[in-house]
Amino acid sequence: MDSILVTGNGPLNGxxxxxGAKNACLTLMPATLLSDEPLTLTNAPRLSDIKTMTALLQSLGAEVSSLQDGQVIAMSSHDLTSQTADYDIVRKMRASNLVLGPLLARFGQAVVSLPGGCAIGARPMDLHVEGLEALGAEIELKDGYLHAKAPGGLKGAVHEMRFASVGATENIVMAATLAKGTTVLKNAAREPEIxxxxxxxxxxxxxxxxxxxxTIEIxxxxxxxxxxxxxVTDRIxxxxxxxxxxxxxGEVELLGGRMSLVASFAEKLEAAGVSVTETANGLMVARKNGRVRSVDVVTEPFPGFPTDLQAQMMALMCTAxxxxxxxxxxxxxxxxxxPELVRMGANIEVHGGTATVTGVERLKGAPVMATDLRASVSLILAGLAAEGExxxxxxxxxxxxxxxxxxxxEGVGAKIERIKGQ
Structure with missing residues (x-):
């Protein structure tokens, strides 16, 4: 299994x-199921999750081609052979559930595994179900699969979600595009990916x-x-x-960055003493005057502070x-x-959904283990600022x-390398 070796090496410049946004692309790809004509995506990110979604669409009979070194995805669903999304693929990635709405809208039926075999109430798949049922779908949970049907087609409705779920908003909006009549979705998520x-x-x-x-009207x-x-550019x-x-x-320019994508996050960086300015090509971020200042963070749906940047922000606060x-x-x-940041000398206390971080002068390099996607990159960031390896x-x-x-x-001066596993 591969690992990444990081050595603290001073300021970064360049x-x-x-x-392109992973979460946007994973939502856009299932949209091909809504039409029998080709859908082509440009500025696609080259990630394993994109390959997983590709495999899922292909298992349904869609044609999916990766062009221009993976940055263009050409798709066609003119001749689908299945409306069943199998557990073996869906279990790898939660975004796989986004085929449910499009399949149901176009074909009047869909069988989709629950992601990871979780119960409906966990990481609320129930919000997807409630929204689609409001459009007239009949959905039953059997053996870990959602069996959905709409024999007479979906019908527009007014529906208010109990929580502004991004995935549920996306599923319901896609389904409503082919429903009869008008759908008004209230308490919809507002993220740039939507x-x-x-x-x-x-x-x-x-x-x-x-x-x-x-409020979104379809x-x-x-x-x-x-x-x-x-x-769209990946805001995370x-x-x-x-x-x-x-x-x-140091000072680094993020090419393609837009302030509108990260406004609340940029505000926290500014409060911590980090300069964020727009340029002709993106955003320039600079820290030149000693340690940053501590700031408090509460994760919220967009336009609030993103949960997907919480782990990385904690790494910064460790030395504030x-x-x-x-x-x-x-x-x-x-x-x-x-706990992995604590192994590097951080002072962190966690109580339920709250973490209190007391900044230290310097972190120290250590062997650590990534527990999830955002945690892995937070540990790399911490390693960049730590003494040693x-x-x-x-x-x-x-x-x-x-x-x-x-x-x-590496392009901005970091000392970092990937070590291939045995």
């Missing part, structure tokens, strides 16, 4: 190109308004056609690499002046990186969400 999905669906002929707000159409769409990769010069010092409190309100069990194991998580992480950090 440019890092930011890829705005990007709607822009793509609109190119395919969907009639949608209100994206980016808490007027159903008879069919959708083909389109070409550029995947952007925020992650913004933290590299913040934690190490003062005491910071990080409160996780989106996902439970999302402080599993804290840090070895991060179980970095297969990293390949799900960050393309060429070693190459990108």
């Amino acid at each position: 440019q890092i190109p930011i890829a 705005v990007d999905l709607v822009e793509c669906l609109r190119k395919m002929g969907a009639q949608i308004s209100g994206e980016g707000s808490s 007027q159903g159409v008879d069919r959708l056609h083909g389109a070409t769409h550029q995947v 990769e952007l925020g992650t690499y913004m933290l590299a010069p913040a934690i190490c010092g 002046e003062g005491v910071s409190v990080l409160e996780e309100r989106i996902f439970e069990n999302r402080f599993m990186h804290a 840090t070895t991060v194991s179980r970095v297969y998580h990293l390949d799900r969400g960050y393309e060429h992480v070693v190459r990108k950090l």
